[in-house]
Structures are given as structure tokens and as C-alpha cells.
Amino acid sequence: MDPRVNDIVVRCMCDMGERYGLDLGGGPMRETLLFGESGLLDSVGLVSLIVAVEQEIENDLGVSIVLADERAMSQKHSPFRSIGALADYAASLVSAEQ
Amino acid sequence: MAAPITLITGTRKGIGAHLARHYVALGHRVHGCSRKAPEWSLDGYTHHEADVGDEKAVRQMFAAIRKSEGRLDHLINNAGAAAMNHFMLTPTATAEKLLRTNFLGTFICSREAAKQMKDQGSGRIVNFTTVAVPLRLAGEAAYAASKAAVEELSRVLARELGEFGITVNSIGPTPIDTDLIRGIPKEKIDQLLQQQALHRMGTFDDVTNVIDFFLRPESAFVTGQTIYLGGV
Ligand SMILES: NC(=O)c1ccc[n+]([C@@H]2O[C@H](COP(=O)([O-])OP(=O)(O)OC[C@H]3O[C@@H](n4cnc5c(N)ncnc54)[C@H](OP(=O)(O)O)[C@@H]3O)[C@@H](O)[C@H]2O)c1
Numbered sequence: 001m002d003p004r005v006n007d008i009v010v011r012c013m014c015d016m017g018e019r020y021g022l023d024l025g026g027g028p029m030r031e032t033l034l035f036g037e038s039g040l041l042d043s044v045g046l047v048s049l050i051v052a053v054e055q056e057i058e059n060d061l062g063v064s065i066v067l068a069d070e071r072a073m074s075q076k077h078s079p080f081r082s083i084g085a086l087a088d089y090a091a092s093l094v095s096a097e098q
Numbered sequence: 099m100a101a102p103i104t105l106i107t108g109t110r111k112g113i114g115a116h117l118a119r120h121y122v123a124l125g126h127r128v129h130g131c132s133r134k135a136p137e138w139s140l141d142g143y144t145h146h147e148a149d150v151g152d153e154k155a156v157r158q159m160f161a162a163i164r165k166s167e168g169r170l171d172h173l174i175n176n177a178g179a180a181a182m183n184h185f186m187l188t189p190t191a192t193a194e195k196l197l198r199t200n201f202l203g204t205f206i207c208s209r210e211a212a213k214q215m216k217d218q219g220s221g222r223i224v225n226f227t228t229v230a231v232p233l234r235l236a237g238e239a240a241y242a243a244s245k246a247a248v249e250e251l252s253r254v255l256a257r258e259l260g261e262f263g264i265t266v267n268s269i270g271p272t273p274i275d276t277d278l279i280r281g282i283p284k285e286k287i288d289q290l291l292q293q294q295a296l297h298r299m300g301t302f303d304d305v306t307n308v309i310d311f312f313l314r315p316e317s318a319f320v321t322g323q324t325i326y327l328g329g330v
Contacts, residue, residue, distance in 0.1 A: 044261065051213045055164075064157050 005091040006030075008060060009083055012052040020045060030084030039081070046080060053090060065093040103167045104313075105129045107150050107207060108177030109143075110136040112276035116302040117174060117309070118143055129163050132177065150177045150203030160210040172222045172313055173211040175204040175248075180278050182286075185239045193240040200244035205251060208266070212259055221264040224312050225252045229272050229330040233293055237286075245270075249324055256322030265321035267312045272300040272328040295329025 013028040022040050033039045035046050050067050058064050067090060072079050079089030104121045108114035109130030121128050122142040131148040146162065148155040163170060179199045181192050204225050215221025227249045230242040255266040272294055273279050273287050291297045308325050311317060
């Protein structure tokens with residue numbers, strides 16, 4: 001997995017934390033839950049994070065991906081449940097595009 | 099104030115070409131697209147060759163605009179296609195093509211625009227429908243259905259995007275003299291004009307007047323609306 005993708009997701013989550021005053025504890029970690037019962041984000045927050053990650057990946061890596069694709073929407077375990085899951089999913093799309 | 103950035107789809111000819119000239123004249127920086135390159139060019143106008151129904155091409159266009167302008171204030175989803183035929187003689191491929199350009203084109207462009215406008219906290223999206231929807235015009239089932247989908251999309255988007263300061267409205271023109279209606283027999287057009295409150299063809303200026311209204315900063319509280327021309 002491309003470590004730059006993980007860095008981008010973490011950076012975007014830090015921005016979100018600042019913007020929405022989220023309590024990220026010791027900073028965003030792979031285990032940090034994004035959505036669902038104990039997740040940090042509401043639905044608009046999640047949309048904002050996903051869009052930010054898409055744009056940063058395009059800016060930094062020059063790869064255009066759509067995170068909310070059909071596969072993501074139909075998976076039993078949402079790739080948007082945690083930072084780690086989101087980073088892994090984004091990295092898989094990036095490597096498929098490269 | 100910085101020049102507003104305005105993206106208009108379907109600018110090669112017809113209403114879209116007029117809109118491009120109009121907003122350049124008003125001082126906007128205008129971007130436009132169509133499948134083929136236009137035969138005209140204009141200072142302040144940038145063309146992108148993109149089919150609005152082609153997600154990849156549309157995303158490339160938005161990335162290019164983001165790179166060169168850094169923002170997007172207005173999206174006018176003008177690109178459209180029509181076909182007139184008895185329902186029983188309408189090929190599935192025709193219905194599919196109309197849905198792809200009219201509905202999916204509006205869908206994809208609006209989604210990509212909203213992603214950009216969201217962070218700005220403001221934006222205007224204007225979609226194109228037609229009087230063929232409220233008049234339930236016989237012979238235009240696939241076209242009218244694709245535009246009815248655009249109208250409903252606009253109303254729902256108005257709700258979903260409202261919290262980001264983005265308004266979404268539609269304009270529904272009456273017949274206007276462009277290639278789009280060139281194949282329609284004159285008596286059909288005359289019958290249609292008789293069903294309007296005001297019995298004349300529409301003009302490009304009738305269209306820009308309504309879009310100007312939707313784009314005005316003062317219209318920030320107007321969203322989810324459809325304005326038909328001609329009193330339909
Ligand atoms: N004229 C009327 O009477 C009338 C009435 C009601 C509503 N409208 C609506 O007004 C809008 C403009 O119509 P018009 O009369 O100006 O039509 P037009 O003269 O046929 O022009 C259509 C424009 O859209 C572009 N276009 C078509 N398909 C496209 C695609 N898939 N991707 C990108 N661009 C595409 C065309 O360029 P390329 O061929 O190079 O792609 C052209 O520039 C349409 O949405 C139409 O439904 C028109």
C-alpha cells in the first residue's frame with residue numbers, strides 16, 4: 001500500500017478535526033472510527049472528509065479516484081468506517097488507476 | 099471583486115453559445131464544454147472538449163478548472179439533446195442517449211461542482227428543463243421524462259446542498275429557434291405556442307434574464323424552483 005495515501009487521509013482528518021472541533025485524542029490513528037455509533041463524524045462530516053481525500057489525492061498524486069463508488073457502497077464492512085479502512089480503500093483505488 | 103467563475107455545458111452552439119458570450123460580457127471568467135470544439139473563440143472563455151455523460155471526461159474538466167481558477171461560482175447545465183418520435187417507435191438507444199446527456203450529464207456535473215462549491219460555502223447551479231414536461235407533449239416521451247428527472251433532481255439537490263450555501267434551480271424554456279427543434283414540423287410548434295399564456299417563441303434573452311436572476315447574490319434564498327417561460 002502506498003504510504004502517501006495514509007498520510008493524506010490522516011492530514012485530511014486533522015483538518016476536519018480543526019474545522020469541526022473534533023476530539024481526536026492523541027491525533028487520528030488507523031483505528032479512529034469515523035462513522036456509526038462511536039464514530040466522530042456525522043453524515044455531512046463524512047462527505048466532507050471523502051471529498052477532501054479525493055481532492056488531495058488528485059493534487060498530490062495526480063490520480064483521480066471516486067471513493068464513493070458502487071463497490072464501496074455495497075460492501076458489508078463500509079470502507080469508510082475507520083481511518084485505516086478508508087486509507088486502505090483509497091490506496092487500492094489509487095494502485096488500480098496507476 | 100474577483101471575476102466570478104462560471105461553467106456552462108453545451109457551449110458549441112445554440113443557447114449555450116449565447117450564454118457563454120453573455121457571461122463573458124458581464125465580466126465572468128467562463129469555462130464551457132461540448133463534444134466538438136466550437137467554431138468561435140472569445141477572450142475570457144476556455145473550452146473543454148467533454149461529453150457531459152462521460153464521468154471521466156467531466157472529472158478531468160473539473161480538475162482543470164480547479165487547477166486554473168481555484169474555485170467555481172456558477173454551473174449552468176445547458177447541454178441537452180432531444181428527439182421527437184411516437185413512443186411506440188422510439189428506440190431504446192434513443193431513450194438511453196437522452197437520459198445519459200440530459201439526466202446523467204446534469205447529475206455528474208452537479209456532483210463535481212458541489213464538491214468544489216461546498217468548501218467555498220456558496221455556489222449556484224442552474225439546470226435546464228422544458229415546457230414539454232408540464233405540457234405533457236405527445237411525441238416527446240423520452241425527452242420530457244429525462245427533463246422531469248432533471249427537475250426532481252434539482253429539487254432534491256436544493257435540499258441536500260442548501261446547508262453549503264449552494265442553490266439549485268431550473269429554467270424551462272418554450273421553443274427557441276436553435277438546431278434542437280429544427281426537425282419539428284411548423285404546425286407542431288404553432289400548436290405548442292397556442293398552449294402557452296404568451297403565444298410566441300422564446301429568445302436567448304428570455305433565457306439569460308431568468309438565469310441572471312438565479313445567479314444574483316440577492317437570490318441566495320431562492321432554491322429548488324423551476325421557472326417556465328411563456329406562462330406555461
Ligand atoms: N431550443 C429549444 O427550443 C429548447 C426548449 C426547451 C429547452 N431547451 C433546452 O435548452 C438546452 C440547450 O438547447 P439548444 O436549443 O441550445 O440545443 P442545441 O442548439 O442542439 O445545442 C446543444 C448544445 O449542447 C451540446 N451537447 C449536446 N450533447 C452534449 C453532450 N453529451 N456533452 C456535452 N455537450 C453536449 C452541443 O454541442 P456538441 O454537439 O458539440 O456536443 C451544443 O453545443 C438543452 O438542455 C435543451 O433541452 C431548448
